[in-house]
Structures are given as C-alpha cells and as structure tokens.
Amino acid sequence: MNPDILKVLYSREDIQAINARLAAQIKADYAGKNPLVVCILKGAILFMTDLVREIDDYLEIDFMDVSSYGDATISSGEVKIIKDLDTSVRGRDVLIVEDIVDTGRTLRYLMDMFQTRQANSIKVCTLMDKPEGRVVDVSADYVGTKVPNEFVVGYGLDYAERYRNLPYIGVLKPEVYAK
Numbered sequence: 001m002n003p004d005i006l007k008v009l010y011s012r013e014d015i016q017a018i019n020a021r022l023a024a025q026i027k028a029d030y031a032g033k034n035p036l037v038v039c040i041l042k043g044a045i046l047f048m049t050d051l052v053r054e055i056d057d058y059l060e061i062d063f064m065d066v067s068s069y070g071d072a073t074i075s076s077g078e079v080k081i082i083k084d085l086d087t088s089v090r091g092r093d094v095l096i097v098e099d100i101v102d103t104g105r106t107l108r109y110l111m112d113m114f115q116t117r118q119a120n121s122i123k124v125c126t127l128m129d130k131p132e133g134r135v136v137d138v139s140a141d142y143v144g145t146k147v148p149n150e151f152v153v154g155y156g157l158d159y160a161e162r163y164r165n166l167p168y169i170g171v172l173k174p175e176v177y178a179k
C-alpha cells in the first residue's frame, strides 16, 4: 500500500462491485438511447473507463476538463473549463460521470450549462457522494457509495495531483497535508 495512505475505504474489489451494479442500472435505463457519456476530467477518468466497459450497448463518450480545487483540499468556489466537449449535447441524452460530488458546485455548473445547451436529458452518475460537503443543492441519479466528510484520494482522485493512480480509495495521513 502507498505509505501516505492512513486507511483504505474501498478496495479494488469493492469498486468493481459498485461499478457492476451502477452499469446494470444504466444499461437498463438507457436501452435504445445511445447516451452521450461525459467524463469529467481528471478525477472521473478511471471510473468512467471501468464503468463503460461493463455496459455492452451503444453509447458515445466525450470528455470535459473542469477544475475548482487546484492543489487544495477546499474548493475555490470557482469552476473553470479547461477543456470543453467535442460533441454537441443538443438533443442528446447526457450522462455526466463524476468521481465525487462534494460541495456540488462542479455538478451544478455542468448541469446548468448542458441545460442551456439544450440537452434532451441530463443525468448524473457519481462513484462517491459526500452529502455533508454540500454547499449547493444538487444530487446524482446514480450513486456508487456515500462517503464521510473526509478528503479521499485514489482511483482518479488526487491531492495536489498525486494518488490518482491508486487502484483503491483511501484517506491520507494527516502529516501529508502538513508537508
């Protein structure tokens, strides 16, 4: 295990089981719809690629890179677009794929934008939901698991750009933040 990790919250196997459950729900709900699956970079990259592998059906994928945390553990409150979609969402059934919904600001921003861009439908699949972090009122349609109000890393989630590559999700040792 990475020496900076205090404890593992979800193992690789836990995550695989969550992904299989979510994929089955999505496959059933989107049958015949060819949804546009939008991966929110960078955090959702591992989750999205594992999730779509479990959905044996027509769908399209695209990527949007937004950021509001920088190298901090507290949201700056300002969502910045770093890379926009290549695909038009107009008339599409959009499924936003997120790694975590925390304050909800990122999701609110994206949902408002896709609404303005006239998507036919907008739903959200998040691996993790941190309800105690919420600042704006927003919720996901598909939630992998609820997490406590702790800063989590691994499986796409970073602290100062590290730990995204870990195959599990865990909590950092407090001394890592003090460095």
Ligand SMILES: O=P(O)(O)OC[C@H]1O[C@H](OP(=O)(O)OP(=O)(O)O)[C@H](O)[C@@H]1O
Binding pocket: 040, 041, 042, 043, 044, 066, 067, 068, 069, 070, 075, 098, 099, 100, 101, 102, 103, 104, 105, 106, 107, 157, 158
């Ligand atoms: O609900 P919120 O408080 O808005 O937080 C959730 C968002 O924050 C993280 O992204 P971040 O902005 O750190 O960019 P990253 O995915 O590139 O790490 C995470 O991946 C979500 O997209």
Ligand code: HPA
Binding pocket: 069, 100, 102, 103, 150, 151, 152, 153, 157, 158, 159
């Ligand atoms: O708990 C978190 N970990 C990593 N990135 C995040 N972005 C929002 N919340 C988190």
Ligand SMILES: [Mg+2]
Binding pocket: 043, 069, 070, 157, 158
């Ligand atoms: Mg981040």
